[in-house]
Amino acid sequence: MKIIKNIFNLIKGYYKFILITALIYLLFQIFDGSIPIAPRLLTRYYMQIIMFALINIIMTVSLNLINGFTGQFSIGHAGFMCIGAYTSAYFTTILFKAANMAYFPQLALFIFSLIMGGLVAAFAGYLIGLPTLKLRGDYLAIVTLAFGEVIRSIVRSSDEIAAFLNQIGLVKFSETIAKISGPRGLSTIPNLSKFWLVYLITILSVIIMRNFIYSTHGRACLSIRENDVAAETMGIDTTRYKIIAFSLSAFFAGVGGGLFAHVLRFIHPNNFSFIKSIDYLIFLYAGGMGSITGSILAATGLTILPEFLRMINFQQWRMVIYPLLLIILMLRKPSGIFGNREFSFLIPKRKEVN
Amino acid sequence: MVLLELKDMCCYFGGLKAVEKFNTKIKKGELVGLIGPNGAGKTTVFNVITGIYPPTSGEIFFQEENIGGLPSHKITQKGIVRTFQNIRIFPTLTVLENIIIAYHFRTHYSILSGILRDDNYHQEEEEMSKKAMELLHLFDLHTYHMNPAGSLPYGEQRKLEIARALATEPNIILLDEPAAGMNPYETIKLMELIKRIKEKFGLTIFLIEHHMQFVMGICERIMVMDFGMQIAEGTPQEIQKNPKVIRAYLGE
Amino acid sequence: MTKKQISSSVNKKMLAYDKLPNWKKYAFISAITLFFLALYISFFGIQAFFQQLVNGIQLGSIYALIALGYTMIYGIIRLINFAHGDLFMFGAYISCFLGNYLMAHNFRYPFIVVLIFSMVVTALLGMAIEKIAYKPLRFKPRLAALITALGVSLFLENFFALSPQNVPFPLNKIVFGPKYILFPALIAEKTYNIGGIAINNIKILIVIITIILMIALQYIVKKTMIGKAMRAVAFNKDACLMMGINIDKVISITFGIGISLAAASGTLYALTYGQLQSPYLGIWPGLKAFIAAVLGGIGNIPGAMLGSYVMGVSETFATSINSNFGYGIAFVILIVVLVFKPAGLLGKFTKEKV
Numbered sequence A: 001m002k003i004i005k006n007i008f009n010l011i012k013g014y015y016k017f018i019l020i021t022a023l024i025y026l027l028f029q030i031f032d033g034s035i036p037i038a039p040r041l042l043t044r045y046y047m048q049i050i051m052f053a054l055i056n057i058i059m060t061v062s063l064n065l066i067n068g069f070t071g072q073f074s075i076g077h078a079g080f081m082c083i084g085a086y087t088s089a090y091f092t093t094i095l096f097k098a099a100n101m102a103y104f105p106q107l108a109l110f111i112f113s114l115i116m117g118g119l120v121a122a123f124a125g126y127l128i129g130l131p132t133l134k135l136r137g138d139y140l141a142i143v144t145l146a147f148g149e150v151i152r153s154i155v156r157s158s159d160e161i162a163a164f165l166n167q168i169g170l171v172k173f174s175e176t177i178a179k180i181s182g183p184r185g186l187s188t189i190p191n192l193s194k195f196w197l198v199y200l201i202t203i204l205s206v207i208i209m210r211n212f213i214y215s216t217h218g219r220a221c222l223s224i225r226e227n228d229v230a231a232e233t234m235g236i237d238t239t240r241y242k243i244i245a246f247s248l249s250a251f252f253a254g255v256g257g258g259l260f261a262h263v264l265r266f267i268h269p270n271n272f273s274f275i276k277s278i279d280y281l282i283f284l285y286a287g288g289m290g291s292i293t294g295s296i297l298a299a300t301g302l303t304i305l306p307e308f309l310r311m312i313n314f315q316q317w318r319m320v321i322y323p324l325l326l327i328i329l330m331l332r333k334p335s336g337i338f339g340n341r342e343f344s345f346l347i348p349k350r351k352e353v354n
Numbered sequence B: 001m002v003l004l005e006l007k008d009m010c011c012y013f014g015g016l017k018a019v020e021k022f023n024t025k026i027k028k029g030e031l032v033g034l035i036g037p038n039g040a041g042k043t044t045v046f047n048v049i050t051g052i053y054p055p056t057s058g059e060i061f062f063q064e065e066n067i068g069g070l071p072s073h074k075i076t077q078k079g080i081v082r083t084f085q086n087i088r089i090f091p092t093l094t095v096l097e098n099i100i101i102a103y104h105f106r107t108h109y110s111i112l113s114g115i116l117r118d119d120n121y122h123q124e125e126e127e128m129s130k131k132a133m134e135l136l137h138l139f140d141l142h143t144y145h146m147n148p149a150g151s152l153p154y155g156e157q158r159k160l161e162i163a164r165a166l167a168t169e170p171n172i173i174l175l176d177e178p179a180a181g182m183n184p185y186e187t188i189k190l191m192e193l194i195k196r197i198k199e200k201f202g203l204t205i206f207l208i209e210h211h212m213q214f215v216m217g218i219c220e221r222i223m224v225m226d227f228g229m230q231i232a233e234g235t236p237q238e239i240q241k242n243p244k245v246i247r248a249y250l251g252e
Numbered sequence C: 001m002t003k004k005q006i007s008s009s010v011n012k013k014m015l016a017y018d019k020l021p022n023w024k025k026y027a028f029i030s031a032i033t034l035f036f037l038a039l040y041i042s043f044f045g046i047q048a049f050f051q052q053l054v055n056g057i058q059l060g061s062i063y064a065l066i067a068l069g070y071t072m073i074y075g076i077i078r079l080i081n082f083a084h085g086d087l088f089m090f091g092a093y094i095s096c097f098l099g100n101y102l103m104a105h106n107f108r109y110p111f112i113v114v115l116i117f118s119m120v121v122t123a124l125l126g127m128a129i130e131k132i133a134y135k136p137l138r139f140k141p142r143l144a145a146l147i148t149a150l151g152v153s154l155f156l157e158n159f160f161a162l163s164p165q166n167v168p169f170p171l172n173k174i175v176f177g178p179k180y181i182l183f184p185a186l187i188a189e190k191t192y193n194i195g196g197i198a199i200n201n202i203k204i205l206i207v208i209i210t211i212i213l214m215i216a217l218q219y220i221v222k223k224t225m226i227g228k229a230m231r232a233v234a235f236n237k238d239a240c241l242m243m244g245i246n247i248d249k250v251i252s253i254t255f256g257i258g259i260s261l262a263a264a265s266g267t268l269y270a271l272t273y274g275q276l277q278s279p280y281l282g283i284w285p286g287l288k289a290f291i292a293a294v295l296g297g298i299g300n301i302p303g304a305m306l307g308s309y310v311m312g313v314s315e316t317f318a319t320s321i322n323s324n325f326g327y328g329i330a331f332v333i334l335i336v337v338l339v340f341k342p343a344g345l346l347g348k349f350t351k352e353k354v
Ligand SMILES: Nc1ncnc2c1ncn2[C@@H]1O[C@H](COP(=O)(O)OP(=O)(O)O)[C@@H](O)[C@H]1O
Pocket: B013, B016, B018, B036, B037, B038, B039, B040, B041, B042, B043, B044, B045, C351, C352, C353, C354
């Protein structure tokens, strides 16, 4: 009963938010031909790009949690994504064959695998955060970067790891690991990331992160960003909150990775290199640190922009124009498009007091 | 009753003895001043008491408990809070949020409650806002409550920092040059405010100040430091006459 | 162990290490290194060991030249110049073009001319980038400059990778194209066999040139007026302004020097491998060199050298065992070092003044 009441409470505060997201969903349904009242503008290919945009929203908002809201500087976000992608694909593709399942068990398995992906990523975030969050600014950044690359090379060595396990007698385990087939990429991942599901999970993730930020725990993180010495003297265990923010962020990056794997249906360690982490940094800073609105719009815009440039036959130039726009943006507006402002429907209502 | 006791407290930075064998006892309800020339080590004394730097040696007792070497936030939670010489408010957060953050360690609702925004969340958040607004009224800062703290005039930022410190509901508050950068009018107002909050909350206050009129005007007891050493201690009248103090300030 | 125990024990280890005198630190590091090297010898034999050592020193030299520039620039404006690896690439291409031209005209000493020309031209490009993209952001949030650096990096890579036939007239003379090109044999390769270890004249030359450049750099930084000004600006910009030091000029020169070293490294790199894969070739050497700089203690010139050789040698050894291992080792070493020594091998951990 309590849970139902909580869910009701959850919805009560968001009618505007729900209205807007439902409307957007409806528009997509209309234009991709699911509701046949308008010409089908969005082909499968475009819908896939839109799903990538949604996943990038999760990734960017979660990166914002560390970089924008907690004021730490992490640049290895793709590493957590990699963990999530491989963990969830492990469940749906290797351990169980989701492709041969009925609809509901399949859906349940997928959601379970996403959560597992998130949890494993969060645990990795916790492990790496524990000793390194004491490092200052750029050092933390470089450790997170290194961490992402280590994860990638571990996955790439799956064959060697399998061979080693085989040698020491863990044959069963070795066989499963061999199926990850790191250097060749993991294919035949079932097509489980349906548009509605990606859309729903994106919204849920954004709401959860936003609610976290607007709670006392989130404010503790904000105070670290604003002035960590003062935050300590206000009784806030800054190390603890850095780790919380880091793990939460890693969790959502893991979920994003799981969704990503099941949209692309083929994952390779190179999908999650340093270069991918840099993409998310760019989305984040272009949108504005400390602004969820900015993250959402920049992730969407900058995912679609290169595709758009491709569409108008700027194929060759798109990766030249994109960084140029970024440089100009930073020179003109160093705090990003949105700075730290938000759309009002993204700010939860609080009772006015005087 | 002795609230805070420092026993041979030292703090070295490499070869620099920033604080050397500092000893004192501060009783509940006292208003004690710490003065000394620039670089004497006053701020470092505060930094060590509040756990920003661990003491190189020596002991710090608060309510008969050795708190030396505890992390800052633990010390605040035990009831010692401070302000900073160079203001350290949370500049892009609102004035109200600045205060509410100080209540953080007294909140009970979990992260999950915060994410689900359940009754606990709403109840505690509302309580915090209410308390924070009351405090802002006391400091005459309520008109700014939705402004970013960094946009406040300098003097108001200092006041906000003191208000924020009070919000942690401390037993003792350490003020590091609270009147720095204020004009004479503001300084007088601040003196009155400090006296008022001391009465109202039954506080113990330990403050560093350069402004002699200010220190002599409100402190019951004054300590003087020079080159990391404690060179004198006494009532304002005694300090004013102390030849060592005069020498420290005027040179040989 | 609880979280607190772990972090406090880690803390204690950091402190214990910090308190050691310098020579003991070196001894400690050497002991660990020797242990691993002995392990290697016992598995692969002494001959393989020396061969890898020679290769490692060569790679380390290439990293060192890049890392020095990174560290100098970081030291002076606290900016991770992500474009450094791309300027390394630019330097390599410039020497390739000039080298081809000189070889076609039977020039007597092509190598030294090519090296100097490439250093000068690349330095000019680097200084121009500093003027246009970084200088306006000097007093803005540091992260804005960092994102700009990422933008510059992406721009350089993607711009020079455009195919000449797709680009309008004046630009098609500038771009390099995405395909690999051969690097001219500016120096006839001669291989000497010393006790079964293959050493060629190029390897020797690379090490000699690196040493010469490092000595020159040390001389400039320690002995000349401009070097003193650099150190002063790195230490305190405000004070320099009051002392009438022209900060802009000093920063510009620092960029020039740092980037010319990257260009030299690019030339040596190209000479070693005899080909240029694509304009993206700077990404990974740049990243590794940056990590080497952090490993040594960023902002610290001897640290950058030490870090680079540690990285180069360990990478070649690890690669000779397994290529994935070789890729990951740099990052693993970095994480381990930073966990125990948060400011890098030779860096000093300074606590923020409150
Ligand atoms: N973190 C630190 N590292 C090194 N030296 C410090 C540090 N903090 C303070 N000092 C030095 O300790 C001495 C005392 O400083 P401080 O306590 O700030 O003096 P005061 O507050 O009395 O003006 C000064 O010489 C100062 O430079």
